[in-house]
Amino acid sequence: MEHYEVIVLGLGSMGGAAAHALAGRGVRVLGLETFQPGHDQGAAHGGSRIIRQSYFEHPAYVPLLRRAYEGWHALQEESGRDIVTLCGGIYLGDERNQVFAGSRAAAQEHGLPHEVLTADEIRQRFPTMDPEDDALGLYEENAGYVRPEETTIANAELAAAKGAVLRFSEPVTWWGAVGGGVEVVTTQGRYGADRLVITPGPWAPEVLADLGLPLSIQRMVFHWFTPDFSAVPYESWSQERHPVYVEETHGNEQIYGFPMTDGPEGGFKLGFFRRGTPTTARTIDRQVYQEENAAMQVRARQLFPHLSGPVVQAKTCLYSVTPDEHFVIGPHPAHPQVSVACGFSGHGFKFVPVVGEILADLATTGRTGLPIELFDPRRAALQGV
Known part of the structure; x- marks a missing residue:
């Protein structure tokens, strides 16, 4: 089983930016994506x-x-x-x-x-x-x-140029926290890593079903x-x-x-x-x-x-x-080695570069100096209270 420092699950706008930021810091990173860069199946298309x-x-x-x-x-x-x-x-x-x-x-x-x-x-x-x-x-x-399509393609190209391994047309079928690390299974293989970044876009209800987010x-x-x-x-x-x-x-x-x-x-x-x-x-x-x-x-x-x-x-x-229309960004409440970013509520694309930076911070140090308290996955608006 191939092993990496960080796996990024989803290489759309946010995941591509995270992979780019991580590779730029010299991290051994694997990115996994169901589609091709710049696809039109999610939220990062439409020309502007x-x-x-x-x-x-x-x-x-x-x-x-x-x-x-x-x-x-x-x-x-x-x-x-x-x-x-x-x-x-x-x-x-x-x-x-x-x-x-x-x-x-x-x-x-x-x-x-x-x-x-x-x-x-x-x-x-x-x-x-x-x-x-x-x-x-x-x-x-x-x-x-x-330009959203140009953005996702640019991040993928630069991430690869800086050493990231990016696998497109390779859907993930399972992920799990194993010991202090993670494992990810795709249609083509099984991979291990110390940390996992999940940027699932509109597939969040399936990929992050364990969180029960009210998306x-x-x-x-x-x-x-x-x-x-x-x-x-x-x-x-x-x-x-x-x-x-x-x-x-x-x-x-x-x-x-x-x-x-x-x-x-x-x-x-x-x-x-x-x-x-x-x-x-x-x-x-x-x-x-x-x-x-x-x-x-x-x-x-x-x-x-x-x-x-x-x-x-x-x-x-x-x-x-999300119910309060704020993002969901932070460590997974049950698995500190997993970071999540989703629920961008129709106004997230303008934040792509800084979200990539935040996710790279979380994946390498477990915290970030950038202000993300508003986006806590554990906040009351996501708990039905």
Whole structure:
């Protein structure tokens, strides 16, 4: 049986980053993955993911985001891949809504550069948008998007270049804590290690069944629509002039999206943030239905009245949502030699580099100096109390 210092189970976004970080520290690491790098079966696909720092979900995320930004720029430079684009971001809503108010609170608490724009100022600066008259927007220049497929491929390439052994198309069938170490069985072999990192994505309910985590695996849809360029020219929709955005005003259901990142034929991408339907990673319906596209376009035109053309494409992805929508990162409560990272609740991708660093810390020293108390696998929100 081959033996390693650390095995990483799952080489998607977080697992790939962990394998890369471990290999960079000279650790003898094995990575195991069911699919190929950059696959579209989980949550790390679709061409773009938002990165931002004025974090309305909770100000405690901001220090991790600052560290993640360092990692994003380092990954792009080291890999030579086109990964990071900072086109700015705007978070719109009525004054009491979490999207605007939470973004402003995080920016103020952490001294992040930002502007507060009125509805008229938003319309003037971004002519694609027509918000409610009483809406406000927090604009953050240091926001944009990253390329998820390029990210996972880059981490895999760099991990391998630094000595990691990566085995793709090799599903894991069993793992267990054995003595003070671990064993992992796949369709092709059995491996041993001192430590194990588990990053299962939407397969967490199966892979981490012993934890009984109250995760909701949700089928989500994102859409690309064609704008009316005769009303607002393409340049105003492009990443040279258009920010990423999140918007919810007077309870009209939160949406998020991107500028046109792939030219005038590529479509304008957006989606509902919390309109998911329960599913599993194995049984998800990958077809997107006409009524889903229609509902998205009706909602989108509340903010983008000229997003009137046909749908270019639509795709599904998977969210793994915790009851409090915070992540699950930390040592396995029953097996200290095992570290877990899952339940990223639809907003985890922007943290990929720092999560990889945290998991490498846990796997090598059993602790990390980065703030992860909010993500404790033993917290009350995960215990049904």
